[in-house]
Amino acid sequence: MVSSYNCTVIDLHALVHNYRCIKERVGDAVEVMAVVKSDAYGHGMLPVARTLQAEGNSVFGVAEVEEGVALRKGGIEGRIVVLLGVFADCFTEVLQYNLSPVVFDLESLKGLALAAEAANTEIGVHLKVDIGMGRLGILPNDAERFVETVKSLDGVRLEGIIGHLPVADEVDQNITLAQCREFAALVEKIDPQSLSAAVLHVANSAALIRYTQSRFQMVRPGISLYGYQPAEIDGSKPLDLKPVMSFKTKIVQVKEVPKGSGISYGHTYITGRRTKLAVLPVGYADGYLRKLSNKAEVIINGRRVAVRGRICMNACMADITDIEGVQAGDEVVLMGRQGNEEITADEIAAWMETISYEVLCLFGGVNRREYR
Ligand SMILES: *Cc1c(COP(=O)(O)O)cnc(C)c1O
Numbered sequence: 001m002v003s004s005y006n007c008t009v010i011d012l013h014a015l016v017h018n019y020r021c022i023k024e025r026v027g028d029a030v031e032v033m034a035v036v037k038s039d040a041y042g043h044g045m046l047p048v049a050r051t052l053q054a055e056g057n058s059v060f061g062v063a064e065v066e067e068g069v070a071l072r073k074g075g076i077e078g079r080i081v082v083l084l085g086v087f088a089d090c091f092t093e094v095l096q097y098n099l100s101p102v103v104f105d106l107e108s109l110k111g112l113a114l115a116a117e118a119a120n121t122e123i124g125v126h127l128k129v130d131i132g133m134g135r136l137g138i139l140p141n142d143a144e145r146f147v148e149t150v151k152s153l154d155g156v157r158l159e160g161i162i163g164h165l166p167v168a169d170e171v172d173q174n175i176t177l178a179q180c181r182e183f184a185a186l187v188e189k190i191d192p193q194s195l196s197a198a199v200l201h202v203a204n205s206a207a208l209i210r211y212t213q214s215r216f217q218m219v220r221p222g223i224s225l226y227g228y229q230p231a232e233i234d235g236s237k238p239l240d241l242k243p244v245m246s247f248k249t250k251i252v253q254v255k256e257v258p259k260g261s262g263i264s265y266g267h268t269y270i271t272g273r274r275t276k277l278a279v280l281p282v283g284y285a286d287g288y289l290r291k292l293s294n295k296a297e298v299i300i301n302g303r304r305v306a307v308r309g310r311i312c313m314n315a316c317m318a319d320i321t322d323i324e325g326v327q328a329g330d331e332v333v334l335m336g337r338q339g340n341e342e343i344t345a346d347e348i349a350a351w352m353e354t355i356s357y358e359v360l361c362l363f364g365g366v367n368r369r370e371y372r
Contacts, residue, residue, distance in 0.1 A: 005250040005281045008364050009336070010043050011372045012051045014227055014242035019055055021239045022221050026208060030215050031199065033081060035222035036071070037063035041357060042364015043226055043244055046074040047371055052225075053077070061220055065090040068099040081126055081160070085136070091115040100124040100159050104137050106149060109156065116155030124159030124197075125150065129186065131163040131202070132179045140186045147194050160199040161187060165214060169206035169230040180213045206230035209239060228345060228356040243344060246336025247363045251300070251328050253279040254320070263317055264309030269294055271308075276321045278305075280332055283314040287362040288334065292316075295351045298332050301325065302339025335363065 022032060034057050040048035049060055049071055058078030062068050068080045079100055086094055086101040088111050094101055095116055103109045103125045116123045127146055130137030138146055143161070150158045163183045168176050183202055187195070200216040205224035207214040223230055227243035256276050263269045263277070278300060284290045288311055296307040298318050305318045320326045335343050345356035352359065 004286075004368055005252070006286050007248055007368045007370055008042070009246045009248060009370050009372060010047065010364075011242070011244050011246070012047065013372065014244045015043070015048060015051055015225060016055055018225050018227055018239070018241050018244070019052055019057065021241060022208070022219070022224055025239060026215055026219055029217075031059055031201075031218040032057060033059040033061045033079075033201065033218055033220045034225060035061040035083075035204075035220050037061060037067060037083065037222070038361055039364065041222060041226050042361045044364070044369055044371075045070065046076075048225075049076050050074065059218065061222075065093050065099060065101070069093050069097050072097040072099075079124070079159075081162075085128070086112065094123060095119050095121060098123075100126060102126045102128045102136070102162060103150075103156075104128045106146070109146075109149065110153065113153035113155035118155075121155070123156050125156050126160035126162045126199075127158065128162050128164075129183070131165075131183050131186075132175070133164045133166045135164065135166075137163070140182055143186045144189050147190050151191075151194050158194060158198045160201060160218070161190075161195075163202035165202055165204065165207045168204060168210060168214065173210075176207065176211060177213060180211060183216075204230070210236045223357055226360060228360075243336065245345070245360055245364060247334040247367065248336065249280050249282045249332045249334060251278045251326065251330045251332055252281045252315075254326055254328055255279070262309075264293075264312060266310055269309040273321065275308075275319060276326075277308070278318045278320045278326060278330075278332070280316050280318060281314060282334065283312045283316055285313045285366070287366045288316065289352055289362075291352050292348070296334075296348065297343065298334050299336075299338040299341045299343060300330060300332050302341055304341050304343075335359070 034052045036045045036049050039045045061081050063084045082099050082101040128137035129143050199218045201218035203214040203219040205221045208219040227241045259273050261271045282288045290311050293310040297304045303323050308317050308319050345359040349356045349359045
């Protein structure tokens with residue numbers, strides 16, 4: 001079968017390694033919700049979830065109901081938490097596939113409870129409290145009353161209380177510590193009987209690494225599973241993570257051009273010497289954004305070389321003047337390791353003025369994947 005020259009390679013051994021690092025860090029008393037939303041940050045939701053399930057993981061986080069259904073159809077058991085909640089048009093799927101939605105408004109909570117009762121079943125819900133993210137959730141003062149409502153409804157049971165920390169990856173620690181305290185305080189006010197089956201959780205990767213106070217009964221790592229530390233982890237011992245995704249292509253032409261040649265659209269690069277170029281069949285349609293023009297580097301024959309000129313829709317040029325023996329057909333590493341060189345998603349993110357998360361979702365989202 002013919003397939004694109006461009007391909008992401010997903011190293012499932014690295015995924016398992018990262019998962020074990022996280023488990024070891026938080027200890028047996030703290031559960032792990034593996035966040036596999038957005039096709040597991042571009043790594044492929046099902047292969048990632050199946051690998052982690054085989055490692056013993058039993059709680060998964062997705063953004064939408066559709067993803068939860070796909071996990072169940074793919075053989076994922078255990079708990080599947082739908083982080084963005086649910087509308088009435090998905091109640092049937094929530095019940096049929098036993099998903100655990102996040103809830104934050106009484107209307108949909110009551111509707112869900114009625115639907116569950118009618119189907120003679122009970123659905124676990126996670127109450128979302130906005131402890132400072134300014135995104136989804138009820139305000140902390142309303143938590144007690146909301147929990148009472150959940151208790152009064154037959155079709156639903158409180159399976160968790162969830163908060164989210166907006167600045168866990170920033171240098172200043174005071175805000176996050178205060179938000180963890182606020183979460184603990186609101187939980188204190190709730191009748192312990194209502195909480196008996198509820199798991200408390202607020203920590204993403206940054207929080208679980210930097211703040212033991214944020215771990216409560218469960219942590220929700222996403223980016224760290226895929227091998228990246230969140231931006232700032234000053235002071236805290238970093239996890240020994242391995243990047244899971246690499247991104248590769250293959251040279252389609254090697255050629256020499258004279259000094260003074262303009263390269264690619266707009267001639268934004270003019271060669272300052274006689275230059276040997278490798279033409280690569282990768283461009284912004286493959287997620288290798290135009291923003292990387294004249295900025296990115298790639299690895300060829302174990303050496304880092306510069307991308308010259310604008311990145312086109314399906315092509316770009318690397319300067320291989322200083323390396324010997326390069327031929328059309330040779331492998332090029334756009335992200336990942338070759339020989340002693342490595343280009344990480346963090347480095348590409350810096351060139352793109354974004355974060356590793358976006359690079360992984362982007363490359364993984366539009367390219368073929370191979371699993372190791
Ligand atoms: C995406 C997400 C996470 C995972 O965050 P990372 O920074 O990738 O670890 C955790 N919790 C919620 C609610 C999320 O949406």
